[in-house]
Amino acid sequence: MMKMHTNLFMSSWNSRMASTSFTGMLFIFLLSPYIILETNARMYGKHTVNIISELPENSSHLIAECKSKNDDIGKHELSPGQSFSWRFRTNIWSSTLFYCYFWWGAKYKAMDVFDGTWDSTSYYHMYSYVLNVDGVYLSNEEKNHTASLGLVSLW
Structure with missing residues:
Protein backbone atom coordinates (compact mmCIF):
# COMPACT_ATOMS: atom_id res chain seq x y z
CA MET A 1 0.00 0.00 0.00
CA MET A 2 2.84 2.36 0.87
CA LYS A 3 4.52 1.78 -2.48
CA MET A 4 1.31 2.61 -4.39
CA HIS A 5 0.84 5.84 -2.41
CA THR A 6 4.46 6.83 -3.11
CA ASN A 7 4.03 6.13 -6.83
CA LEU A 8 0.91 8.34 -6.96
CA PHE A 9 2.75 11.13 -5.16
CA MET A 10 5.74 10.89 -7.48
CA SER A 11 3.53 10.80 -10.56
CA SER A 12 1.70 13.92 -9.40
CA TRP A 13 5.01 15.59 -8.51
CA ASN A 14 6.52 14.81 -11.93
CA SER A 15 3.53 16.22 -13.82
CA ARG A 16 3.64 19.45 -11.76
CA MET A 17 7.36 19.80 -12.41
CA ALA A 18 6.87 19.22 -16.14
CA SER A 19 4.11 21.84 -16.22
CA THR A 20 6.26 24.33 -14.29
CA SER A 21 9.25 23.69 -16.55
CA PHE A 22 7.14 24.15 -19.67
CA THR A 23 5.66 27.41 -18.33
CA GLY A 24 9.13 28.68 -17.44
CA MET A 25 10.53 27.79 -20.85
CA LEU A 26 7.56 29.45 -22.58
CA PHE A 27 8.08 32.59 -20.48
CA ILE A 28 11.78 32.75 -21.37
CA PHE A 29 11.03 32.09 -25.06
CA LEU A 30 8.48 34.90 -25.18
CA LEU A 31 10.79 37.37 -23.41
CA SER A 32 13.98 36.54 -25.30
CA PRO A 33 13.39 38.95 -28.23
CA TYR A 34 12.87 41.81 -25.78
CA ILE A 35 15.98 40.86 -23.79
CA ILE A 36 18.09 40.62 -26.95
CA LEU A 37 16.85 43.95 -28.33
CA GLU A 38 17.32 45.69 -24.99
CA THR A 39 20.86 44.33 -24.62
CA ASN A 40 21.76 45.29 -28.21
CA ALA A 41 20.42 48.81 -27.75
CA ARG A 42 22.47 49.25 -24.61
CA MET A 43 25.66 47.70 -25.93
CA TYR A 44 25.63 49.03 -29.49
CA GLY A 45 23.60 52.25 -29.34
Whole structure:
Protein backbone atom coordinates (compact mmCIF):
# COMPACT_ATOMS: atom_id res chain seq x y z
CA MET A 1 0.00 0.00 0.00
CA MET A 2 2.84 2.36 0.87
CA LYS A 3 4.52 1.78 -2.48
CA MET A 4 1.31 2.61 -4.39
CA HIS A 5 0.84 5.84 -2.41
CA THR A 6 4.46 6.83 -3.11
CA ASN A 7 4.03 6.13 -6.83
CA LEU A 8 0.91 8.34 -6.96
CA PHE A 9 2.75 11.13 -5.16
CA MET A 10 5.74 10.89 -7.48
CA SER A 11 3.53 10.80 -10.56
CA SER A 12 1.70 13.92 -9.40
CA TRP A 13 5.01 15.59 -8.51
CA ASN A 14 6.52 14.81 -11.93
CA SER A 15 3.53 16.22 -13.82
CA ARG A 16 3.64 19.45 -11.76
CA MET A 17 7.36 19.80 -12.41
CA ALA A 18 6.87 19.22 -16.14
CA SER A 19 4.11 21.84 -16.22
CA THR A 20 6.26 24.33 -14.29
CA SER A 21 9.25 23.69 -16.55
CA PHE A 22 7.14 24.15 -19.67
CA THR A 23 5.66 27.41 -18.33
CA GLY A 24 9.13 28.68 -17.44
CA MET A 25 10.53 27.79 -20.85
CA LEU A 26 7.56 29.45 -22.58
CA PHE A 27 8.08 32.59 -20.48
CA ILE A 28 11.78 32.75 -21.37
CA PHE A 29 11.03 32.09 -25.06
CA LEU A 30 8.48 34.90 -25.18
CA LEU A 31 10.79 37.37 -23.41
CA SER A 32 13.98 36.54 -25.30
CA PRO A 33 13.39 38.95 -28.23
CA TYR A 34 12.87 41.81 -25.78
CA ILE A 35 15.98 40.86 -23.79
CA ILE A 36 18.09 40.62 -26.95
CA LEU A 37 16.85 43.95 -28.33
CA GLU A 38 17.32 45.69 -24.99
CA THR A 39 20.86 44.33 -24.62
CA ASN A 40 21.76 45.29 -28.21
CA ALA A 41 20.42 48.81 -27.75
CA ARG A 42 22.47 49.25 -24.61
CA MET A 43 25.66 47.70 -25.93
CA TYR A 44 25.63 49.03 -29.49
CA GLY A 45 23.60 52.25 -29.34
CA LYS A 46 25.95 55.22 -29.11
CA HIS A 47 25.01 58.36 -27.24
CA THR A 48 26.30 61.86 -27.88
CA VAL A 49 26.59 64.68 -25.36
CA ASN A 50 27.03 68.21 -26.76
CA ILE A 51 28.00 71.18 -24.62
CA ILE A 52 27.17 74.45 -26.39
CA SER A 53 27.93 78.00 -25.25
CA GLU A 54 25.30 80.53 -26.22
CA LEU A 55 26.56 83.16 -23.82
CA PRO A 56 26.71 86.81 -24.91
CA GLU A 57 29.57 88.11 -27.03
CA ASN A 58 32.25 89.98 -25.05
CA SER A 59 31.45 88.00 -21.89
CA SER A 60 33.64 85.61 -19.93
CA HIS A 61 34.39 82.27 -21.50
CA LEU A 62 32.45 79.23 -20.36
CA ILE A 63 34.65 76.67 -18.63
CA ALA A 64 33.31 73.11 -18.78
CA GLU A 65 34.92 70.09 -17.17
CA CYS A 66 33.21 66.76 -17.86
CA LYS A 67 33.99 63.22 -16.75
CA SER A 68 32.71 59.83 -15.69
CA LYS A 69 34.10 57.25 -13.31
CA ASN A 70 36.30 55.86 -16.10
CA ASP A 71 36.67 58.71 -18.61
CA ASP A 72 37.93 62.26 -18.21
CA ILE A 73 36.63 64.31 -21.14
CA GLY A 74 38.80 67.21 -20.04
CA LYS A 75 38.46 70.89 -19.27
CA HIS A 76 37.26 73.07 -22.15
CA GLU A 77 37.21 76.85 -22.46
CA LEU A 78 34.41 77.89 -24.80
CA SER A 79 33.88 81.28 -26.40
CA PRO A 80 30.29 82.26 -27.25
CA GLY A 81 29.08 80.04 -30.09
CA GLN A 82 31.64 77.29 -29.49
CA SER A 83 30.87 73.71 -28.49
CA PHE A 84 32.41 70.32 -27.86
CA SER A 85 30.97 66.83 -27.77
CA TRP A 86 31.79 63.19 -27.09
CA ARG A 87 30.27 59.83 -27.96
CA PHE A 88 30.03 56.69 -25.86
CA ARG A 89 28.09 53.51 -25.19
CA THR A 90 26.39 52.70 -21.92
CA ASN A 91 27.49 49.67 -19.99
CA ILE A 92 25.19 46.66 -19.71
CA TRP A 93 24.34 47.46 -16.07
CA SER A 94 22.99 50.94 -16.96
CA SER A 95 25.36 52.53 -14.46
CA THR A 96 27.13 54.84 -16.93
CA LEU A 97 27.19 58.36 -15.49
CA PHE A 98 28.73 61.51 -16.97
CA TYR A 99 28.73 64.77 -15.06
CA CYS A 100 30.03 68.26 -15.75
CA TYR A 101 31.16 71.31 -13.83
CA PHE A 102 30.41 74.65 -15.48
CA TRP A 103 31.91 78.06 -14.64
CA TRP A 104 30.92 81.34 -16.21
CA GLY A 105 32.46 84.31 -14.45
CA ALA A 106 31.28 84.06 -10.82
CA LYS A 107 28.54 81.55 -11.69
CA TYR A 108 29.00 77.82 -11.12
CA LYS A 109 26.92 74.73 -11.83
CA ALA A 110 27.58 71.01 -11.30
CA MET A 111 25.20 68.52 -12.88
CA ASP A 112 24.75 65.07 -14.39
CA VAL A 113 24.63 65.25 -18.18
CA PHE A 114 24.01 61.54 -18.77
CA ASP A 115 22.79 58.79 -16.47
CA GLY A 116 22.35 55.24 -17.74
CA THR A 117 19.06 54.94 -15.88
CA TRP A 118 17.63 57.73 -18.05
CA ASP A 119 18.29 55.53 -21.07
CA SER A 120 15.93 52.80 -19.86
CA THR A 121 12.92 55.10 -20.06
CA SER A 122 13.72 57.47 -22.91
CA TYR A 123 16.07 55.85 -25.42
CA TYR A 124 17.41 59.26 -26.39
CA HIS A 125 20.81 59.16 -28.00
CA MET A 126 21.46 62.91 -28.24
CA TYR A 127 21.89 65.16 -25.21
CA SER A 128 22.61 68.76 -26.25
CA TYR A 129 23.17 71.13 -23.34
CA VAL A 130 22.95 74.81 -24.23
CA LEU A 131 24.29 77.25 -21.65
CA ASN A 132 23.15 80.86 -21.72
CA VAL A 133 22.68 83.73 -19.26
CA ASP A 134 19.61 82.09 -17.65
CA GLY A 135 21.07 78.66 -17.08
CA VAL A 136 21.32 75.26 -18.73
CA TYR A 137 18.87 74.02 -21.37
CA LEU A 138 18.56 70.52 -22.85
CA SER A 139 17.43 69.25 -26.23
CA ASN A 140 17.30 65.62 -27.34
CA GLU A 141 16.82 66.47 -31.02
CA GLU A 142 19.20 64.65 -33.36
CA LYS A 143 19.30 67.32 -36.08
CA ASN A 144 18.55 70.73 -34.55
CA HIS A 145 19.76 71.19 -30.98
CA THR A 146 17.68 74.34 -30.46
CA ALA A 147 14.40 72.83 -31.69
CA SER A 148 12.94 71.77 -28.36
CA LEU A 149 15.04 73.27 -25.61
CA GLY A 150 13.82 72.84 -22.08
CA LEU A 151 15.27 74.54 -19.02
CA VAL A 152 17.11 71.98 -16.90
CA SER A 153 18.73 74.23 -14.31
CA LEU A 154 19.26 77.85 -13.42
CA TRP A 155 22.75 79.06 -12.63
